[in-house]
Amino acid sequence: MNETKRVEISWPGLDITVAAELDQRNPALAQCLWDALPYRSLQGHALVAGYHLYHLAPVHTLLHTPAEYKVDRRTVPDGTLFCSRLQHLGIKYGELTEPMTATPIGQVVEDDLDALTQAGRDVWNAVYTTKQPVIAEVRRAGEAGGHVLPRLPIGDPQLNALAADVHAETERIWLDPPRELVDLHQGRIPSGAGSYETVLTTLLFVNGETRPLGYSCYGGLVRAALDGMPMPWLRQMTRQLAHTPAEFLGYCGLDTLWGFTQRLLDGLERLDCHEDFVAVMAHMALYCNCLGGWNLHLFPWEAGESLRRTTEPA
Numbered sequence: 001m002n003e004t005k006r007v008e009i010s011w012p013g014l015d016i017t018v019a020a021e022l023d024q025r026n027p028a029l030a031q032c033l034w035d036a037l038p039y040r041s042l043q044g045h046a047l048v049a050g051y052h053l054y055h056l057a058p059v060h061t062l063l064h065t066p067a068e069y070k071v072d073r074r075t076v077p078d079g080t081l082f083c084s085r086l087q088h089l090g091i092k093y094g095e096l097t098e099p100m101t102a103t104p105i106g107q108v109v110e111d112d113l114d115a116l117t118q119a120g121r122d123v124w125n126a127v128y129t130t131k132q133p134v135i136a137e138v139r140r141a142g143e144a145g146g147h148v149l150p151r152l153p154i155g156d157p158q159l160n161a162l163a164a165d166v167h168a169e170t171e172r173i174w175l176d177p178p179r180e181l182v183d184l185h186q187g188r189i190p191s192g193a194g195s196y197e198t199v200l201t202t203l204l205f206v207n208g209e210t211r212p213l214g215y216s217c218y219g220g221l222v223r224a225a226l227d228g229m230p231m232p233w234l235r236q237m238t239r240q241l242a243h244t245p246a247e248f249l250g251y252c253g254l255d256t257l258w259g260f261t262q263r264l265l266d267g268l269e270r271l272d273c274h275e276d277f278v279a280v281m282a283h284m285a286l287y288c289n290c291l292g293g294w295n296l297h298l299f300p301w302e303a304g305e306s307l308r309r310t311t312e313p314a
Helices: 029-037 110-130 159-174 177-185 202-224 231-251 256-264 274-298
Strands: 005-011 016-021 041-047 050-056 079-081 089-098 104-108 135-140
Touching: 005 029, 005 104, 005 110, 016 029, 029 079, 029 104, 041 110, 041 274, 050 110, 050 274, 089 110, 104 110, 110 274, 159 202, 159 256, 159 274, 177 202, 177 274, 202 231, 202 274, 231 256, 231 274, 256 274
Parallel strands: none
Antiparallel strands: 005 016, 005 135, 016 104, 041 050, 041 135, 050 089, 079 089, 079 104
C-alpha cells in the first residue's frame, strides 16, 4: 500500500500556504521531490503559457528521472502539480494556452484553490511589475521548513574543486540576486555591450542564451551520459555546446559563469567516467538554471506594456 505523501507549499512573503497531495501518476518523479524536501526557491511565473507558477527545485535527479505518464497541461484541473526535466516544480492555477506535454505528480487540495489563485496573481505582479522577490517554501506537511542544496562528489580533485565552487556560488545566489545580473539590469556593463548604449537588447540576448545553456546544454549532457554516450563524444559535445554561449555571456557581464566554463573545458580530459561527468554537468545545470530564474525575475517586462495581444484582423 502506497503511503500518502502530503506537502505544503508556502509563500511567507504573501502569507499564503496551500496543501497538496503527491500521487502515483509519476511515482519516481514524486519521490525525487519528496526526498529533496524541505527547500526554498525563488518563485517564478509563466510568461507565455498562461496562469502557471513554477520554480527551480534543487533536485539533480529531476534532470533525468523518466516519466511514466504525460498529459497536455491545458487539459488537467487547476491545482495540478508537475515536475519537469527543467528542474521545475510547476502548478497550474488557471487557463493555459501552450500545448505542452507535462508530467503531473500531485494536486492542490480543493479547499486551497482560491488561495493558490491569489498566490498566482501576487507572483505575477512581483515578476511583471514590482520586482520584489517572492520565495516559495516546499515542505512535508506538518514538518519544519528548511533549505539545503545537494552537493555531488567527484573523484578527480581538480574537477571536484570546480564542483565545490559552483555549488558554493549556486548556494550564494539561490535566494539573493547575483550581483552581476543586478549590475547588468541597472546598465553597469564593463565591456560596453549594447549598441548605442542600449541595455534592453543585451538583456534580451542574455536571457536567450542563459536558459538553453542550463536546460538544453547541461541538462542534455546529463541525460546523454546516462544514456551511455561514450566519454570522447560527451567531451566533444560539451566543447561544442558550452563554449560559445558562455563566452558571450561573459562578455555581457556574467564573468563568474564564464570562469567556471573555462575551468570545466580545461579539465574535460580529466573526466574519464560517466558518474563524474554527470555530477559536474548537474552542478553546472543547476547553477545556470538559477541564473536563468533570476534573469527572468529581474527582466523589465513592463517595457512591453504597450504591446498587447489582439484578435483584430490585420
